[in-house]
Amino acid sequence: MTTETLPKQESAESALGGHVKGYIERVKGGELGALPAVFGLVILCVVFSVLRPAFLSAVNFANLFTQGAAVAVIAMGLIFVLLLGEIDLSAGFASGVCAAVLAVLLTLQGWPWYLAVLAAMVTGAVIGLVLGSLVAKLGIPSFVVTLAAFLAFQGVVLLLVKDGTNISIRDETILAIANKNVPPVVGWVALVAGVLAYAALQFVQARRRAARGLVATPVAVIAARVATLAVVAGVAVYVLNLERSRNAALVSLKGVPIVVPLIVILLIVWTFVLRRTAYGRHIYAVGGNAEAARRAGINVDRIRISAFVICSFMASLGGIIAASRANSVDPNTGGSNVLLFAVGAAVIGGTSLFGGKGRALDALLGGAVVAVIENGMGLMGYSAGVKFVVTGSVLLLAAGVDALSRKRAAATGRR
Amino acid sequence: MSQGPILELRGINKSFGPVQVLHDVAFSVYPGEVTALVGDNGAGKSTLVKCIGGIHPIDSGEYFFDGERVHVSGPRDAAALGVEIVYQDLALCDNLDIVQNMFLGRERKSGLVLDEDTMEEMAAKTLAGLSVRTVKSLRQHVSSLSGGQRQTVAIAKAVLWNSKVVILDEPTAALGVAQTAQVLELVRRLADKGLAVVLISHNMNDVFAVSDRIAALYLGRMAAEVKASEVTHAQIVELITSGRSGELGLKNGNGAAS
Numbered sequence: 001m002t003t004e005t006l007p008k009q010e011s012a013e014s015a016l017g018g019h020v021k022g023y024i025e026r027v028k029g030g031e032l033g034a035l036p037a038v039f040g041l042v043i044l045c046v047v048f049s050v051l052r053p054a055f056l057s058a059v060n061f062a063n064l065f066t067q068g069a070a071v072a073v074i075a076m077g078l079i080f081v082l083l084l085g086e087i088d089l090s091a092g093f094a095s096g097v098c099a100a101v102l103a104v105l106l107t108l109q110g111w112p113w114y115l116a117v118l119a120a121m122v123t124g125a126v127i128g129l130v131l132g133s134l135v136a137k138l139g140i141p142s143f144v145v146t147l148a149a150f151l152a153f154q155g156v157v158l159l160l161v162k163d164g165t166n167i168s169i170r171d172e173t174i175l176a177i178a179n180k181n182v183p184p185v186v187g188w189v190a191l192v193a194g195v196l197a198y199a200a201l202q203f204v205q206a207r208r209r210a211a212r213g214l215v216a217t218p219v220a221v222i223a224a225r226v227a228t229l230a231v232v233a234g235v236a237v238y239v240l241n242l243e244r245s246r247n248a249a250l251v252s253l254k255g256v257p258i259v260v261p262l263i264v265i266l267l268i269v270w271t272f273v274l275r276r277t278a279y280g281r282h283i284y285a286v287g288g289n290a291e292a293a294r295r296a297g298i299n300v301d302r303i304r305i306s307a308f309v310i311c312s313f314m315a316s317l318g319g320i321i322a323a324s325r326a327n328s329v330d331p332n333t334g335g336s337n338v339l340l341f342a343v344g345a346a347v348i349g350g351t352s353l354f355g356g357k358g359r360a361l362d363a364l365l366g367g368a369v370v371a372v373i374e375n376g377m378g379l380m381g382y383s384a385g386v387k388f389v390v391t392g393s394v395l396l397l398a399a400g401v402d403a404l405s406r407k408r409a410a411a412t413g414r415r
Numbered sequence: 416m417s418q419g420p421i422l423e424l425r426g427i428n429k430s431f432g433p434v435q436v437l438h439d440v441a442f443s444v445y446p447g448e449v450t451a452l453v454g455d456n457g458a459g460k461s462t463l464v465k466c467i468g469g470i471h472p473i474d475s476g477e478y479f480f481d482g483e484r485v486h487v488s489g490p491r492d493a494a495a496l497g498v499e500i501v502y503q504d505l506a507l508c509d510n511l512d513i514v515q516n517m518f519l520g521r522e523r524k525s526g527l528v529l530d531e532d533t534m535e536e537m538a539a540k541t542l543a544g545l546s547v548r549t550v551k552s553l554r555q556h557v558s559s560l561s562g563g564q565r566q567t568v569a570i571a572k573a574v575l576w577n578s579k580v581v582i583l584d585e586p587t588a589a590l591g592v593a594q595t596a597q598v599l600e601l602v603r604r605l606a607d608k609g610l611a612v613v614l615i616s617h618n619m620n621d622v623f624a625v626s627d628r629i630a631a632l633y634l635g636r637m638a639a640e641v642k643a644s645e646v647t648h649a650q651i652v653e654l655i656t657s658g659r660s661g662e663l664g665l666k667n668g669n670g671a672a673s
Contacts, residue, residue: 208532209532212532212536214532215552276527276528276529277527277528277529278529281515281519281522281529282520284508284511284515285508285511285515287510288508288509288510288511289506289508289509291504292506292507292508292519293508293520295502295506296520296521297490297494298519356508356510409558
């Protein structure tokens with residue numbers, strides 16, 4: 001242990017070395033972060049593209065995004081609840097209820113799309129308010145509250161769509177979310193603007209910290225981060241901008257699906273909330289040590305309730321995306337595997353089921369893994385049964401990695 | 416001591432249901448001094464501290480701060496007065512780093528955004544002011560710290576807010592010999608900086624090593640408040656176990672303090 005009170009500005013090289021060393025130490029100590037998800041994603045993609053070349057096609061690449069979108073959005077909300085060490089088993093059917101509300105208002109009542117969407121989102125927030133209040137104020141374990149809600153919401157969806165009929169959605173705006181694309185030029189411009197903004201933000205922050213004599217992120221690390229973002233996002237935009245239509249003369253199909261920028265915005269917003277605001281800090285604090293948070297004057301109940309509100313609100317957005325993709329809402333919207341996939345996405349992405357650890361980005365990484373598994377296995381022609389078994393196993397594996405890394409962290413004194 | 420007490424309690428009573436935990440307790444704390452609060456298990460030390468900290472409302476009695484009578488009805492009131500309590504179980508979040516823990520619940524913000532840089536600077540300054548030299552980086556998670564370091568962070572968190580009274584609940588209970596010495600040194604330094612420090616401890620060696628005054632609780636009553644230099648080890652043990660020692664202490668076990 002060095003004996004240094006004020007961490008001084010080191011020379012650039014040793015700062016970089018220290019940064020890399022610190023990262024390796026953290027990984028060894030059990031803070032795996034996004035590593036398992038990234039490795040898993042790479043391996044899965046390689047395996048599937050070797051076995052089924054169609055996996056790599058532009059059409060399928062775009063499919064992956066629209067397939068995984070709803071689950072990733074629901075998972076992003078779930079992360080708030082998981083950060084507190086709670087669980088929301090009803091998030092899947094909550095999204096179904098909101099989708100049903102949307103469909104009924106839109107198609108049967110003839111409301112304009114913005115009012116219907118607003119109603120769906122309010123429905124989600126109210127669901128979260130009720131669930132959160134039951135957990136925080138009455139003290140019923142979240143597992144039981146949301147299991148009950150899981151059953152009840154399944155019934156609510158059935159009631160809303162009148163015993164199993166299928167309500168189709170014909171509103172152009174809603175359908176566009178998962179079925180239409182951003183013009184290629186706009187995609188490129190947004191990409192360049194996004195990468196530049198990210199780079200500028202990182203550099204300004206580092207400069208400011210260095211100016212105040214605090215330890216700043218080394219320039220090389222920032223450059224690596226910016227380059228990674230530019231390459232990954234650049235390749236994605238490039239592939240999505242390729243012509244995907246079988247008959248381009250008849251109908252052109254290219255560009256980033258509209259749902260992608262939507263998810264990116266949600267990611268930025270929730271990352272900002274979690275990392276840069278006092279509210280986000282308090283969520284981590286409550287998940288890490290609720291008693292300490294209470295003594296620090298944080299209103300723990302309010303934090304709990306708000307996390308459930310965010311979760312169900314995000315579920316409502318997931319429901320809207322699912323409805324848009326399916327062009328309709330039926331009693332199974334948000335049902336069957338949606339919740340499991342969402343929880344799986346969060347956990348695979350690196351969010352801990354024990355609370356206190358997780359990022360909004362985890363939902364996307366884990367969501368990508370889940371989407372790739374489902375998509376790839378579908379291409380391989382496996383039945384739904386095999387898909388369920390494999391996805392279940394992957395979820396178990398992710399939870400196992402989480403528990404093991406936690407044990408390792410405890411053993412190395414990092415917990 | 417020419418200065419009056421910064422914190423003074425008079426006639427404090429506190430019951431939990433039918434059980435009266437504190438009987439007519441008087442307690443004074445002086446700036447620049449370490450006041451040890453001793454007593455056997457169940458004597459009411461923790462309850463008294465929680466009353467001071469505003470976690471338990473007092474049933475009756477007077478609470479003076481800096482000579483003025485105040486009402487403390489919650490932890491925030493106590494914090495606003497400048498009273499900070501470092502609990503035995505530390506109340507740190509393992510998943511947050513040192514700076515985040517020190518500012519928990521009182522984050523510095525510029526607009527909506529957390530002002531991390533200012534917080535880090537202030538934390539560094541506070542730790543440097545306490546001559547803490549054992550922490551590698553302020554951005555390290557509390558989970559990676561040793562027991563003594565955690566105690567240091569908890570104490571630094573308490574003095575960060577220009578607090579006037581710092582109450583430490585058994586700060587050395589779980590520490591090794593070297594770490595105990597470190598923490599006691601820190602306790603003494605706090606008092607030398609002009610803060611009023613209350614040290615709750617079961618360890619007589621610790622008590623006599625750093626405290627200026629000793630207050631002994633016996634079954635919910637204040638048995639005696641004495642200067643550490645005027646009593647012996649044995650007398651304090653007697654006060655703790657039987658509530659009296661010769662001329663000192665309670666009369667008949669139920670009267671007022673002498």
